[in-house]
Amino acid sequence: MTRGPVGQGRAADGTDGTGGAGGPGGVVTGIGEAARPGDTGWGRVVEGLRAYRLIAGMWLRSTMAYRASFALTAFGNFAMTALDFVAILLMFSRIDALGGYALPEIAFLYGLSGVSFGLADLAIGSMDRLGRRVRDGTLDTLLVRPAPVLAQVAADRFAPRRLGRVLQGALVLGWALTAVDVAWTPGKLVLMPLMLVSGAGIFCAVFVAAAAFQFVAQDASEVANAFTYGGTTLLQYPPTVFARELVRGVTFVVPLAFVNWLPASHVLGRPYPLDLPAWTAFTPPLVALACGAAAGLAWRAGLRSYRSTGS
Amino acid sequence: MPHTTDTEAGEDAGGTGGTGAAEATGATAVTERDAGPGGDPAPRGGFIELNGVEKVFEVRRKTGLFRRERRQVRAVDGLSFTVERGEMVGYIGPNGAGKSTTIKMLTGILTPSGGRLRVAGIDPSRERTRLAHRIGVVFGQRTTLWWDLPLIDSYRLAHRMYRIPDARYRENLDRCVELLQLGALLDVPVRQLSLGQRMRGDIAAALLHDPDVLYLDEPTIGLDVVSKARVREFLRELNAERGTTVLLTTHDLQDIEQVCSRVMVIDHGRLMYDGPLDGLHQAGESERTLVVDLERELPPIDVPPPARVVRVEGPRQWVAFPASESAAALVARVAAGHPLVDLSVREPDIESVIAKIYAERTSA
Structure with a gap:
């Protein structure tokens, strides 16, 4: 659920609006009834995206009312995340390669991880507040609104300052692309945007799953951070520097390896981690979809358990 | 799929969505009050x-x-x-x-x-x-x-x-x-x-x-x-x-x-x-209280049951009587037999009424 699908929601909404305005459904029924786009799964998705856009838009306008403050916090976000890269640069003032990867290659991994995670963090990074909402009971106030709870939680406190991280990652990635020695093929070119979008999708799924876990364990936001913020830091370094067991876990359990390690191995012409077959480099979109579905189910289970037990 | 959104149109077009909004308003007014024909299934029985x-x-x-x-x-x-x-x-x-x-x-x-x-x-x-x-x-x-x-x-x-x-x-x-x-x-x-x-x-x-x-x-x-x-x-x-x-x-x-x-x-x-x-009040057998200020200190005054004196403090006495009964007869009776300075009636405290209901139910 990156910015792409959100934009799509707007388009879908607009179409619905013009198509249905003045239709018979709108005349005989009340406000709520008139607007209800069916009980289908797709209708709920459209409703969710619409609610997300409305709430995120509200926070966006609120933030933009204080432009100077936004600029400062966004810069702060940029600078803080840039320190990670500075640490890598310092390391490379002493060494020439890390785990067999040269600086531009590390920067490539770093940029991919940073942009993917940055997009996910920008879109739904506020989800780690769910545990607090369950604890203090404010989740109930979301449940009485006519919009999917997931969308409301995801859009709450939408923070455009998080663009700082995206921008920082993009700059490093941009530099890496000019510096790495890659024989570009059509496949590799296609893989670039695919990687970023899928990566963001995988991180979004991790955010959602972590939030779903907080329905059960309300103090688990630190555990969630280990997978989200910890995950992106992990992916900034090549798989070759980590223990095989860890790489396995990050591939098969929480499939963060599909964010950049596998596809980047293909682009850079490096051996694949865990000797995985070559075609796995092109699976990130499928992995992202599978993760999204799994996270969605986890969320539903979490919300259902909340609604049957309360806080 | 009957997606409709008069408001949505209004939202995108700013103020120009006026007609759609007006129509919807009229419709709302109807359904709200008396779920007209074809409206939401009118709830049978209670709301x-x-x-x-x-x-x-x-x-x-x-x-x-x-x-x-x-x-x-x-x-x-x-x-x-x-x-x-x-x-x-x-x-x-x-x-x-x-x-x-x-x-x-x-x-x-x-x-x-x-x-x-x-x-x-x-x-x-x-x-x-x-x-x-x-x-x-x-x-x-x-x-x-x-x-x-x-x-x-x-x-x-x-x-x-x-x-x-x-x-x-x-x-x-x-x-x-x-x-x-x-x-x-x-x-x-x-x-x-x-x-x-x-x-x-x-x-x-x-x-x-x-x-x-x-x-x-x-x-x-x-x-x-x-x-x-x-x-x-x-x-x-x-x-x-x-x-x-x-x-x-x-x-x-x-x-x-x-x-x-x-x-x-x-x-x-x-x-x-x-x-x-x-x-x-009735269910909780709640009582009102007649506060009687006498001219001087007296022993508890004589009142017809179920009314009774519940408290005496100097020249002031408190008479409890069922909330369902009129105070008039009691007041007349008290006024006839005793030297009065002042009278007031206190309404029952519902909290104690509820407490009474609880007590009754749990003991029953």
Whole structure:
């Protein structure tokens, strides 16, 4: 659920609006009834995206009312995340390669991880507040609104300052692309945007799953951070520097390896981690979809358990 | 798929969506009052209907390293009642009686463990979002407003989220702003509002989409006397003008006295009393007190039973008598036989009435 699908929601909404305005459904029924786009799964998705856009838009306008403050916090976000890269640069003032990867290659991994995670963090990074909402009971106030709870939680406190991280990652990635020695093929070119979008999708799924876990364990936001913020830091370094067991876990359990390690191995012409077959480099979109579905189910289970037990 | 959104069109086109909005407004006015032909399935029987509704929580407690004790808690235990459209009902009971659990089931937050529950013909737990358009909810202890944003932002969001037709939104907002005196507060971030201001803001937010029923969970908790009076006055007007059904839980019995025509008492998840406030006094055998100031100290005065002197303090004596009986005869009798300086009648304290009902039920 990156910015792409959100934009799509707007388009879908607009179409619905013009198509249905003045239709018979709108005349005989009340406000709520008139607007209800069916009980289908797709209708709920459209409703969710619409609610997300409305709430995120509200926070966006609120933030933009204080432009100077936004600029400062966004810069702060940029600078803080840039320190990670500075640490890598310092390391490379002493060494020439890390785990067999040269600086531009590390920067490539770093940029991919940073942009993917940055997009996910920008879109739904506020989800780690769910545990607090369950604890203090404010989740109930979301449940009485006519919009999917997931969308409301995801859009709450939408923070455009998080663009700082995206921008920082993009700059490093941009530099890496000019510096790495890659024989570009059509496949590799296609893989670039695919990687970023899928990566963001995988991180979004991790955010959602972590939030779903907080329905059960309300103090688990630190555990969630280990997978989200910890995950992106992990992916900034090549798989070759980590223990095989860890790489396995990050591939098969929480499939963060599909964010950049596998596809980047293909682009850079490096051996694949865990000797995985070559075609796995092109699976990130499928992995992202599978993760999204799994996270969605986890969320539903979490919300259902909340609604049957309360806080 | 009948996706329709007159408001959505209005939103995108700014002010030019006027026609669509106007049409929708008219339609709303019809359905709201008397669910016209073809409208939402008009609820047969009551507007809010509970039939043997149960809510069982499983509480797990650690009793050892690996052992866990499971215990079932019946928060709501076979609750049945009906509320008609336009009623104002007070829902009272001690802490942990199941009040909030009932409200949460009525709003679709919690799924009942058993029984049948309908609000406006909708099953709240299954069609939560559809129901949301029909109900307004005010939680006394937590706000539904967006904490860090100006009050008006919460209203603007509700406008879009509930797809309230533009004209209707403006009308409702203006009305709430006027009656609840919110004018000066609209641009203030919610976190800076006082409790009373915030509560008024919350009530307005719950009403912008013309809900058929308004639930209030402890709406006057922590408010000062003036704010309480303002909230109660507003609720009465709302009910009189719009016919909005109101269900409120409270600890403050004055809320009930001044707002509700009907009261339901719940304890241990069961309905203990359901009826008019007067009847509650009878059920609880409540008594009024005649305070008699005599010219001088006297032994307890002679009154006809069941009236009796319950307290003597210098020249002042307290005579308790059934709340259902007229004070006139008693007053005449006392005045005839004793040298009086002053008389006053004190109304019963409902809290003690409820306590009596509890005591009776539990001992029975």
